[in-house]
Amino acid sequence: MVQVRLADAGDLHMTWTWTHGAQGFGTGYAPAREVDEAVGELTAALPGGAEGAAGMRRAFESGALTTYETERRLARVLSEALWPPGLTDQIRQVSAHRGRPLIRLQPSPRVAQVPWELLTVDADRDIRLIDLADMATTAPASLRRPTAATDQAPPPGRDSDAVVLILDPRIPGFRADSPLGSVLGPPGTDPALLSLVQNHLDAGTVVPPMTKPAEALRRTDLDRNWLSQALRKGARRLMYVGHVSGAPVEGGQSEDVTLHLSCGPETAGLTEPVRTHRPLSAKDLLLGTLPLRADGAAGARLWPAPPRVALIACESGGDLRFAESFGLATAMIHNGAELVTATRWVLPTSFAFHRLAGLPESVRPLTEAVIAVDTAHDDPDPVHRLARWQRHRLDRWRTDHRIEHSPLLWAALTCIVR
Numbered sequence: 001m002v003q004v005r006l007a008d009a010g011d012l013h014m015t016w017t018w019t020h021g022a023q024g025f026g027t028g029y030a031p032a033r034e035v036d037e038a039v040g041e042l043t044a045a046l047p048g049g050a051e052g053a054a055g056m057r058r059a060f061e062s063g064a065l066t067t068y069e070t071e072r073r074l075a076r077v078l079s080e081a082l083w084p085p086g087l088t089d090q091i092r093q094v095s096a097h098r099g100r101p102l103i104r105l106q107p108s109p110r111v112a113q114v115p116w117e118l119l120t121v122d123a124d125r126d127i128r129l130i131d132l133a134d135m136a137t138t139a140p141a142s143l144r145r146p147t148a149a150t151d152q153a154p155p156p157g158r159d160s161d162a163v164v165l166i167l168d169p170r171i172p173g174f175r176a177d178s179p180l181g182s183v184l185g186p187p188g189t190d191p192a193l194l195s196l197v198q199n200h201l202d203a204g205t206v207v208p209p210m211t212k213p214a215e216a217l218r219r220t221d222l223d224r225n226w227l228s229q230a231l232r233k234g235a236r237r238l239m240y241v242g243h244v245s246g247a248p249v250e251g252g253q254s255e256d257v258t259l260h261l262s263c264g265p266e267t268a269g270l271t272e273p274v275r276t277h278r279p280l281s282a283k284d285l286l287l288g289t290l291p292l293r294a295d296g297a298a299g300a301r302l303w304p305a306p307p308r309v310a311l312i313a314c315e316s317g318g319d320l321r322f323a324e325s326f327g328l329a330t331a332m333i334h335n336g337a338e339l340v341t342a343t344r345w346v347l348p349t350s351f352a353f354h355r356l357a358g359l360p361e362s363v364r365p366l367t368e369a370v371i372a373v374d375t376a377h378d379d380p381d382p383v384h385r386l387a388r389w390q391r392h393r394l395d396r397w398r399t400d401h402r403i404e405h406s407p408l409l410w411a412a413l414t415c416i417v418r
Contacts, residue, residue, distance in 0.1 A: 001101060002091070003138070006108040011035070016087055022094050022101070028084035038081035039111060041074055046113065047346040047408075052179065056348060060356040065408040068401040071118075072126060079119040082111060083129070088121045091132050102383065103129075104417065106138040109249075112320035113344045115411035117390060126398060134387040136415045137317070139333050140325050160234035161205045164306070165197065167241050169222045169262045173276030176218075180243050180260055180277075183313075183349050184366070187217035192367050196374055207235065223263040224280050228302045235306040237377055241370055244313035244328060245279065254322035255283040255331075259313070268292055282319065285331035305337035308377045312370055317342030317416060333418050339382060341373050343412040357403045365404045369413065376415075383415045 004016045012030040045064035048055030064070040094101045105116055117130035129135070167184060174180040184193060197213035200206035207230050210216055231238070240259065247256035258271055258279030265273035270291060271281045285303055289296035309332045311317070317340075319327020326334075329342040348356075350364040359365075372389040379385035390413070396405040 002087075002094075002103055004087070004103060004105040006106065006111060008108040008110045012082065012108065012111065014084065018090070018094070022098065024090055026084070026086055026090070028086070030081055034081040035110065038078050039114070041077055042114060045070075045074060047348065056346070056352055057356055059348070059408065060352070060403075063408070065411075066357075066403055066406055068397060071397075071407060072120070075118045075128065076120045076123055078114060079121065079129075082114065083116075083119050083121075088129075088132070095132055100384075101133050103133045103135045104138045105135060106140070107320060109321050109323055112318070115344065115407060117387070118394075118407055118411055128394060130387060130391055130394065134384050136339075136383045136417045137320070139330050139416055139418050160236060161203075162207050162230075162233070162235040163200050163203075163205050163237045163239065164207045164227075164230050164235045165200065165216055165239050166222050166227070166261070167193075167197070167216050167239075168218055169242055169260070170218050170220045171243065171260050171277050172220075172262065172264050173274075180274075182218065183242060184217060184370075185351065185364075188214040190364060190367055192364065192371060193217070196371055220262050223261050223267060224269070224284070224303075225267070227261065227280075231304050231306065232302075237308045237310075238306050239310040239312070239370075239374060239377070241310075241312045244311065244316045246315045246318050247327075249321050252322060252324065254319040254325055254327040255281065255286060257282050257315075257319060257327040259311070259316075259328055282327045282331040285328065285335060286326060299331070300335040303335055305332040305335040307336075307338045308341075308382065309337045309339070310341045310373045310377055311343070312341070312347070312373060312413075313343065314346040315343060317344055317414060320416075329416050333416065338418060339377075340416045341377070341382070341386065341413060342416055344414060345412050347412055348409055353404060359404055363404050365409050369409055372410075373413065383417070386413065386415060 001020045002016050002018050007013045011032050012035045014028040016026050018024040047059040060066055064074040117135050119129045121127050121129055168182055171180045176182040194213040197216045243260040245258045247253050258281045260279050263278045265276050265278050267278045269278045270283045271279050285299045288299035288302045317329045319325045319330050329340045332340045350366040353359045353365050354361055376382040376386040390410055393405055393410045
């Protein structure tokens with residue numbers, strides 16, 4: 001394993017150290033101008049959260065991640081600006097003697113959205129970094145604690161087999177076709193998604209209780225109080241698929257990032273209601289009800305995170321873009337999670353692929369990503385399992401160049417570990 005750390009100090013500075021049997025270290029830097037130009041090209045290729053539907057359309061119509069040749073060029077630009085060839089040489093040496101290594105990378109805010117897995121290490125043969133190694137993102141050191149950040153013992157049921165599924169919850173006051181509407185489509189219309197839920201039903205571990213798989217989708221009863229009860233009873237996993245609203249990076253308030261559950265405006269919380277709905281913010285997850293009342297409880301008591309958490313939503317891992325990273329993913333780690341799978345940028349839904357890329361309704365790229373994360377989180381080595389799926393996507397992208405295999409979706413996913 002190699003631990004890579006990056007820091008912004010005008011230029012971009014990098015250090016790396018090998019551990020777990022491999023020896024070695026190194027340093028590198030990238031000039032600020034080259035970094036800014038490369039990151040600027042990446043930003044132009046991504047859907048823009050502030051742009052809404054227009055940003056998603058732009059990404060599909062002219063973004064570099066939607067055609068193989070333009071994506072390959074972008075991967076080469078990013079690699080030449082950001083990745084030291086000397087580290088690639090060391091990775092190859094370790095791989096030849098010990099097998100595929102793990103790269104644990106702690107990005108600086110300036111490069112937090114970079115899909116490191118895509119970086120080119122051999123342009124002639126189109127070999128990418130993920131072909132040589134598995135990759136995980138490490139949370140800031142201040143949040144990497146050996147136990148949950150609470151003043152009490154782990155909650156009863158920490159060893160529970162329960163899997164908490166929050167799949168496309170209904171948000172009060174927002175229709176299915178609105179900006180905070182459905183991300184997975186009408187319940188019961190996606191056979192692969194229903195099969196995922198049925199597998200958990202058959203295992204007898206799914207929360208909330210239900211009799212049919214379609215009952216997991218578009219529920220109206222999954223608010224923060226229900227989530228608190230479910231997590232305090234104990235769970236080994238939490239999977240959320242829905243909406244996250246980011247905070248402006250220039251504002252510096254990563255704790256204002258919000259996750260949308262079925263909370264009405266009367267729900268107590270630290271963010272202002274949006275019409276008839278009060279979002280759950282990272283600030284809520286961190287501070288709980290301490291600022292609201294004298295007998296309040298810390299967020300880690302109210303929402304103790306299970307060991308593995310999936311937040312499949314737009315920019316759910318975007319807190320790493322802030323100098324002070326206290327967003328949703330890092331809040332989950334602060335509250336006890338060992339691994340959080342989150343996204344670096346705004347995710348296109350399957351409907352976006354249908355409408356903007358002309359794919360048939362039977363092709364559902366977002367569902368495939370949800371299934372891949374669900375499968376990975378049930379594996380003893382979730383980082384390796386998700387990387388294996390991403391390598392398969394990359395192989396299909398190199399072979400057929402089809403938009404449903406584009407890194408626009410799958411390269412957004414990253415495993416954040418402490």
